[in-house]
Amino acid sequence: MRTLCSSTLIGEFFVIGFAGLVAMKDPDLSVSTVWTVSGVAMFLCLLLCGMVTRPGGIALGWALQVALIASGFIVPTMFFLGAVFAALWWASVHYGRKIDEAKARFAAQSGSSTADAA
Numbered sequence: 001m002r003t004l005c006s007s008t009l010i011g012e013f014f015v016i017g018f019a020g021l022v023a024m025k026d027p028d029l030s031v032s033t034v035w036t037v038s039g040v041a042m043f044l045c046l047l048l049c050g051m052v053t054r055p056g057g058i059a060l061g062w063a064l065q066v067a068l069i070a071s072g073f074i075v076p077t078m079f080f081l082g083a084v085f086a087a088l089w090w091a092s093v094h095y096g097r098k099i100d101e102a103k104a105r106f107a108a109q110s111g112s113s114t115a116d117a118a
Contacts, residue, residue: 001096029069
């Protein structure tokens with residue numbers, strides 16, 4: 001699960017950076033505000049890569065997905081990209097858990113067959 005979720009978060013890191021570049025063109029927003037918000041969100045993406053398997057990591061990832069969709073009020077394209085990344089996040093969590101369960105079953109079977117052979 002960690003690999004899939006981290007890959008999604010790294011993709012979001014770059015999308016947030018590019019959205020920051022687009023948001024700079026809005027005359028109502030100061031450059032410092034745009035880069036403070038974008039920088040914090042980008043840092044959270046990197047931080048969450050290490051926190052995915054810890055308690056609350058997945059929930060924080062969902063909060064980031066909601067924030068990414070909400071950023072569509074500033075950069076309208078982010079409504080679409082946020083929804084795409086939310087779907088990717090769901091798939092990463094869902095299928096990542098299935099992969100982890102399959103790995104655990106395989107390790108258990110390998111361990112029991114090794115013990116039977118001895």
